Amino acid sequence: MKLSTRVRYGLRALIELASLQQDSPVLLDLVAKRQGISRKYLDAIFARLKAAGIVSSSRGAGGGFLMAMDPADITVLDVYVGLEGPITLVECVTQDRHCGMEETCPTKEVWAEVSKLMSDYMRSLTVADLMERKQQKEEKSSIMFYI
Numbered sequence: 001m002k003l004s005t006r007v008r009y010g011l012r013a014l015i016e017l018a019s020l021q022q023d024s025p026v027l028l029d030l031v032a033k034r035q036g037i038s039r040k041y042l043d044a045i046f047a048r049l050k051a052a053g054i055v056s057s058s059r060g061a062g063g064g065f066l067m068a069m070d071p072a073d074i075t076v077l078d079v080y081v082g083l084e085g086p087i088t089l090v091e092c093v094t095q096d097r098h099c100g101m102e103e104t105c106p107t108k109e110v111w112a113e114v115s116k117l118m119s120d121y122m123r124s125l126t127v128a129d130l131m132e133r134k135q136q137k138e139e140k141s142s143i144m145f146y147i
Contacts, residue, residue: 001089001118009037010045010083011076015130017055018071025057025064045083052082071131077122087122089115 013031020026020034028046032039046065049055056068067074080087089111092099102108 004084005041006045006048006083007080009035009041010049011079011127011130013037013042013045014049014054014067014074014079014127015134017065018067018127018131019134021067025062025066027064031065048083049079052078054078054082067127071127074127075123076125076127076130077119079127080122087115087119 012035016031016035017026020030028042029039031037032042046055046057050057050065050068053068054074055065057063057065077087090108092102092105092108093112093115099105
């Protein structure tokens with residue numbers, strides 16, 4: 001399984017938004033510039049995040065995007081599902097699509113379990129957790145040693 005750029009960029013941009021937000025909307029241009037993501041692509045990503053209820057927006061002077069929920073309440077799974085839909089490694093696990101081997105398939109349960117493990121892990125991490133990781137990495141990389 002390979003994660004789409006929509007999910008990877010979306011999660012990075014969301015962490016950036018949450019880090020920049022100080023009770024006022026953040027311009028998407030700033031998030032795009034800081035993360036090196038095309039503004040046009042970020043517009044499409046944030047439209048999905050808004051539809052999922054993860055971010056909100058305001059127009060006009062002083063407008064921009066805000067987190068619609070506390071970062072501690074938004075899981076990586078929420079972001080993934082908001083941008084891509086449910087985690088499904090193979091369609092037969094979650095949909096009524098059948099290949100005709102449902103009764104004897106030796107792999108269906110493997111894919112179902114892997115999907116569950118991925119979902120559980122993504123559910124265990126929040127945007128706040130990733131913000132903290134980001135801060136720790138930034139602090140670590142800014143340590144200066146003098147000789």
